[in-house]
Amino acid sequence: MMRLERQAQALLARSYYQDSAQPWERGPALAGTVQADVCIVGGGLAGLSAALELARAGMKTVLLEAQQVGWGASGRNGGQALAGYASEMEPFERQLGHEAARQAWAMSLEALDLMRTRIREHRIACDWTDGALTLAVRPAKARALRAWHEHMQADYDAAHLRWLDEAQTRAQVQSERYVAGVFDPLGGHVHPLNYTLGIARAARAAGVQIFEGTEAVQVQPAADAGGGKARVRTVQREVQGAAEGEVRAHFVLLAGNVHLGRVAPALARRIMPVGTYIIATEALGAERAAALIPSRACVSDSQFVLDYYRLSADHRLLFGGRVSYSTVSPPDLPATMRRSMLRVFPQLHDVRVTHAWGGFVDITMNRAPDFGRLAPDVLYLQGFSGHGLALTGLAGQLAAEAIRGQAQRFDLFARLRHRPFPGGDLLRTPLLVLAMAWYRLRDWL
Numbered sequence: 248m249m250r251l252e253r254q255a256q257a258l259l260a261r262s263y264y265q266d267s268a269q270p271w272e273r274g275p276a277l278a279g280t281v282q283a284d285v286c287i288v289g290g291g292l293a294g295l296s297a298a299l300e301l302a303r304a305g306m307k308t309v310l311l312e313a314q315q316v317g318w319g320a321s322g323r324n325g326g327q328a329l330a331g332y333a334s335e336m337e338p339f340e341r342q343l344g345h346e347a348a349r350q351a352w353a354m355s356l357e358a359l360d361l362m363r364t365r366i367r368e369h370r371i372a373c374d375w376t377d378g379a380l381t382l383a384v385r386p387a388k389a390r391a392l393r394a395w396h397e398h399m400q401a402d403y404d405a406a407h408l409r410w411l412d413e414a415q416t417r418a419q420v421q422s423e424r425y426v427a428g429v430f431d432p433l434g435g436h437v438h439p440l441n442y443t444l445g446i447a448r449a450a451r452a453a454g455v456q457i458f459e460g461t462e463a464v465q466v467q468p469a470a471d472a473g474g475g476k477a478r479v480r481t482v483q484r485e486v487q488g489a490a491e492g493e494v495r496a497h498f499v500l501l502a503g504n505v506h507l508g509r510v511a512p513a514l515a516r517r518i519m520p521v522g523t524y525i526i527a528t529e530a531l532g533a534e535r536a537a538a539l540i541p542s543r544a545c546v547s548d549s550q551f552v553l554d555y556y557r558l559s560a561d562h563r564l565l566f567g568g569r570v571s572y573s574t575v576s577p578p579d580l581p582a583t584m585r586r587s588m589l590r591v592f593p594q595l596h597d598v599r600v601t602h603a604w605g606g607f608v609d610i611t612m613n614r615a616p617d618f619g620r621l622a623p624d625v626l627y628l629q630g631f632s633g634h635g636l637a638l639t640g641l642a643g644q645l646a647a648e649a650i651r652g653q654a655q656r657f658d659l660f661a662r663l664r665h666r667p668f669p670g671g672d673l674l675r676t677p678l679l680v681l682a683m684a685w686y687r688l689r690d691w692l
C-alpha cells in the first residue's frame with residue numbers, strides 16, 4: 248500500500264469530488280480486540296455494499312478502512328454507472344457457456360437497478376442522471392461497435408440499446424470526433440464520492456461498525472488462527488508506534504482494490520494496478536454545458552485507451568482518460584489531460600481546468616471480475632477492471648448472500664478462471680507497459 252501511495256502523489260491530488268462532498272463523520276480507529284460475525288477489509292463501494300446487506304440481515308459487521316471511507320477508486324472515479332463488464336461477455340461465454348453468460352449480463356443490469364433503488368431508498372443526494380453513450384471515433388471502430396450492438400440484441404435481448412448513426416451521434420455530443428454510437432437509457436452517472444458516503448451512512452445506520460485510519464495487516468482463516476474464528480490484525484495508520492488491534496470474526500471479506508499486496512499476495516498477483524486520470528473544468532454555465540451534451544448522458548468512446556466524460560450537476564465538464572501502466576503519474580497531468588479534452592471539444596479552448604486527480608483500477612488479465620474464496624471463511628472481491636461503479640454494489644450483495652449460505656450467484660463469478668500476470672512482482676509492470684503499447688497502437692488501425 249505504501250509503495251503505491253508514494254509513487255502516485257499526483258494521482259491522489261485533491262479531487263473536485265472532495266471539494267463538493269457532503270459531510271461525513273469519521274469513524275474511530277480500532278484499538279483492542281472486537282468480536283464480529285463478519286469483518287470487511289476496505290471502505291469502498293464493494294466493502295460498504297456487503298456491509299450494508301449483512302447488517303440489514305442482522306449480522307454483527309465490522310468494516311476496516313486504512314484511510315477514510317471513499318478514499319479509493321469509489322470516491323474518485325468517472326461516475327459512470329454502466330451495464331456489462333470491462334471484458335465484455337467473451338470470457339463468460341467461453342468459460343461458462345451461453346446460459347451463464349446471459350445470467351451474468353442480467354446481473355449487470357440488476358446492478359444498475361440496485362444502485363437506483365439504494366439512492367432512492369436511502370435518499371442519497373448524488374445527482375443521479377440517466378443515460379450513457381458509447382461512441383466510435385472511426386469507421387473501423389463503428390463497424391466493431393455495430394457488431395457488438397447486434398450481438399447484444401440477438402443473444403442478450405438488449406433491445407433497449409439504441410444505435411446512433413453519424414448525424415444522430417452529432418446531435419448527442421457537439422464534437423466532430425465521432426462517427427457512430429450506442430445509447431443506453433439504463434446507464435447513468437453520479438457524484439461518486441457522495442454516492443459512496445451515502446452508502447456508508449446507510450451501512451452505519453444499519454449497525455455496521457466502521458473503523459477508519461485502520462489498516463488490516465494480517466488475515467488468518469479460522470483453520471490457522473485457532474479459537475474457531477478468523478483473525479484480522481490491524482494497525483492505526485496515523486499513530487506513532489502503530490497501535491494494534493484485532494477483529495475475530497466468522498467470516499472475512501477482502502475488498503481492498505489494488506492495495507491488498509501485504510495481506511493477500513496471492514490475490515495481488517492476479518491484478519495490475521493501473522492509474523487513470525480526470526480533470527474538472529470551471530463551471531461552464533447551464534447553456535454552454537447543455538450545448539456540449541444536450542441529453543446530459545455520460546460518454547465514453549470505444550478506444551482501448553478510452554476518453555470518458557460527463558457534465559457535473561454544477562455544469563462543469565469532468566473529462567477522464569489516459570492510463571499509466573507503470574504506476575507513475577504522467578508529468579504535468581492537467582496540461583496533458585486538457586489537450587485530450589480539446590481534441591474532443593476544441594470550443595473549450597478558453598476554459599480553465601480547476602482540478603486534476605486520478606486513482607487506481609484493478610485490472611485482471613482477461614478484464615473479467617475476480618470474486619472467490621481464499622479459504623472457506625475468507626472471501627474476496629476484486630478485478631473490477633475500471634468498470635466497477637455499479638458492479639461493486641451487486642458484488643457486495645452477492646458476497647453477503649454467499650456468507651449467509653446462498654452462494655449460487657457468487658459462485659457463477661467464482662467459477663471464472665484467472666491467470667496471474669506473467670513476470671512476478673518485479674517484471675509484471677514493465678511487461679504490461681509493452682503489452683499496452685501494442686493495444687494503443689491497435690487503436691489507430
Ligand SMILES: Cc1cc2nc3c(=O)[nH]c(=O)nc-3n(C[C@H](O)[C@H](O)[C@H](O)COP(=O)(O)OP(=O)(O)OC[C@H]3O[C@@H](n4cnc5c(N)ncnc54)[C@H](O)[C@@H]3O)c2cc1C
Pocket residue numbers: 248288289290291292293294311312313314315316317318319320321322323324325326327328329461462463464502503504505506507510523524525555567605606607608628629631632633634635636637638639
Ligand atoms: C479515476 C477512476 C475513474 C473510474 N471511472 C469509472 C467509471 O466511470 N465507471 C465505473 O464503473 N468504474 C470506474 N472506475 C472504477 C471504479 O471506481 C472501481 O471499480 C470501484 O470503485 C472499486 O471499488 P472497490 O470498493 O473495489 O475499491 P476502492 O473504492 O478502491 O476501495 C478499497 C478501499 O480499501 C481500502 N483498503 C485497502 N487495503 C486495505 C487494508 N489492508 N486495510 C484497510 N483498508 C484497506 C482502501 O483504502 C480503499 O479505500 C474508475 C476508477 C478510477 C480510479
